[in-house]
Amino acid sequence: MPSEKPWRIPKVAVTVDLAVLTVRDGALQILLVKRGIEPYQGMLALPGGFIASTEEDIEAAAERELAEETGLTADQLHLEQLRTYGTPERDPRQRVITVCYLALVPDLPMPTAGGDARAASWVPVAHVLNDDAEIAFDHRSIIADAVERARSKLEYTTLAAAFCRTEFTMTELRRVYEIVWGVELDPRNFHRKITSVDRFLIPTGHRTTRDGGRPAALYRRGTVAVLHPPILRNSDPVTVS
Amino acid sequence: MPSEKPWRIPKVAVTVDLAVLTVRDGALQILLVKRGIEPYQGMLALPGGFIASTEEDIEAAAERELAEETGLTADQLHLEQLRTYGTPERDPRQRVITVCYLALVPDLPMPTAGGDARAASWVPVAHVLNDDAEIAFDHRSIIADAVERARSKLEYTTLAAAFCRTEFTMTELRRVYEIVWGVELDPRNFHRKITSVDRFLIPTGHRTTRDGGRPAALYRRGTVAVLHPPILRNSDPVTVS
DNA sequence: CCAAAAGTGTTATTAATACACCCATGC
DNA sequence: GCATGGGTGTATTAATAACACTTTTGG
CATH class of the missing domain: 3.90.79.10 (Nucleoside Triphosphate Pyrophosphohydrolase)
Structure with missing residues (x-):
């Protein structure tokens, strides 16, 4: 020093x-x-x-x-x-x-x-x-x-929600992952995965139909910051030297 | 700027x-x-x-x-x-x-x-x-x-090997994880997990008995830098705000 | 009615875990 | 032989992935 x-x-x-x-x-x-x-x-x-x-x-x-x-x-x-x-x-x-x-x-x-x-x-x-x-x-x-x-x-924190507005749908959150990672995710498995993480999202009780189709539940950001286990994207192994 | x-x-x-x-x-x-x-x-x-x-x-x-x-x-x-x-x-x-x-x-x-x-x-x-x-x-x-x-x-890279000497045993690598994380890991499952990751470790062909017991194979650091999937430690969820 | 998106159930596959068991050395 | 650690096999459990199917809106 x-x-x-x-x-x-x-x-x-x-x-x-x-x-x-x-x-x-x-x-x-x-x-x-x-x-x-x-x-x-x-x-x-x-x-x-x-x-x-x-x-x-x-x-x-x-x-x-x-x-x-x-x-x-x-x-x-x-x-x-x-x-x-x-x-x-x-x-x-x-x-x-x-x-x-x-x-x-x-x-x-x-x-x-x-x-x-x-x-x-x-x-x-x-x-x-x-x-x-x-x-x-x-x-x-x-x-x-x-x-x-x-x-x-995005893999090991809940920061995807930082890209969303105060209230957002599960599909909007999924689109964040898809766009940032450049992949397609199964909407059904994604929904289950996210809702199974305690306090990732807080349901507001509101619904919207802005994405078309059946009204979707709206959520706010929850209080969990780190995901255990992470949501892993598939990627090729990275090598060194 | x-x-x-x-x-x-x-x-x-x-x-x-x-x-x-x-x-x-x-x-x-x-x-x-x-x-x-x-x-x-x-x-x-x-x-x-x-x-x-x-x-x-x-x-x-x-x-x-x-x-x-x-x-x-x-x-x-x-x-x-x-x-x-x-x-x-x-x-x-x-x-x-x-x-x-x-x-x-x-x-x-x-x-x-x-x-x-x-x-x-x-x-x-x-x-x-x-x-x-x-x-x-x-x-x-x-x-x-x-x-x-x-x-x-240590969870998502092969950096545990950076704590080891040029040639090291699987047990020495496992001790790194155990000491850094403060946990105990099953030696048998650890052995299988690490050897199943392609190019994490390179067998040197040498053996040592410095840890006692049956001679252990010696390894060098491999060329993989990032682990997919990671080796996760168990930890409590981290919350924010 | 139909299209479109939300959400649930079911199954197959894969990975993580626990642990029985055999192997190869030093003493 | 016996203790010590090395290493493999296997059964159980849990997580992931694929996808059929029902629900609820708009038009």
Whole structure:
């Protein structure tokens, strides 16, 4: 920890960047802003910014940026630290390390650029990962990390519900899994599996017919955060070295 | 990202701290150093230090610190970023944010303070988490995060083998799980489970009788990194809010 | 009536668990 | 021989997957 030479400490600029994911129009999408200045002018980048002062908490900075970009406050969404990126060359101007946060938000009618003047827009992550979009800095690989984190978190937590509005149907929750994982799930087995997990979902007693057909029960997010056992997606074994 | 006012960027000091875990004498232990200076003089802290220059990569700084403390290089162990801690009050002298890394190492005859003069020692994590040891800064909660990360990684990756030497027996691997999770596992079912995972372990053809009894086959780490399906520990459901 | 989606029951398959039993060594 | 740990077989139980079938709405 703090060594014996406090008079020779290199100080660096620290930014907080946000990977804000939502499920929208049948696709996993990420909130990106078009850069107005060099470097990477005109390219898409994660929303974020330098910490406001040397005394601003990192977590608070993330919440502040998120409120600026989306108008959402911390109790309406899921926010967690993703990881910190700090290779020396990642910003051509100067050494900048960035602490990235992952936010999962429902598909709300977004106040486009709430307060802030920057043009934030939703971009399907498939476009980003397929090289169909020009992405500034190392943000493409950060987005890849964010998507992978979200995908694996659906397996062993109840975070899929973070993509849903306050009240949602079992089918809407299932669509989240299907879209984020890119798979098809049996509606009947899914229903049974989810309802068998105690306190994953709380029935509100309300019903809706917005998906067509027989009215579906509406649920709210429950109090369980971790799933034991997890809901596993099928995937090929990942190897190393 | 980088906002429109590069002339007013607050810069902060950045440290890299290491949570180095090993399984030793039947317990999960962490490498800690005794602080020689204020603040928290005489208390135990995670090894680490300021990044050496504004151009040093964070990952490289972690590897450098690890080599200084243990003499181990990156190919002999597992090293991953844990998370970044940056509350303004965490260092009473000045604003310091720390990027923490988690290292899993085998129980090797450690060159105690390899090169570096600091007195590093192994401390059972149970002592740390039970408040039986005085821990500097916010390092106790960082250690708790590191231990939880290691515990959950054993479930869905092959990282348990990172705690073992180059060649190890099935029983030695099982002891890792038992010690890290604090459970007992059936040796027979464990043996079958592990051997049924393709490329988790590679038989070396060698045998040993170091655990007593019938000679056991020796294995090396295989090439699979992620376990599908995971090996689940039994745990109580975790709730939120 | 028909289409569409919700939800339940039943069965086949697969994985997890418990434990009986034999094997190969040191002493 | 006997103790100790290594390793296989097998029966029981539980979780998963596939899918037939009934329910309840809108048109």
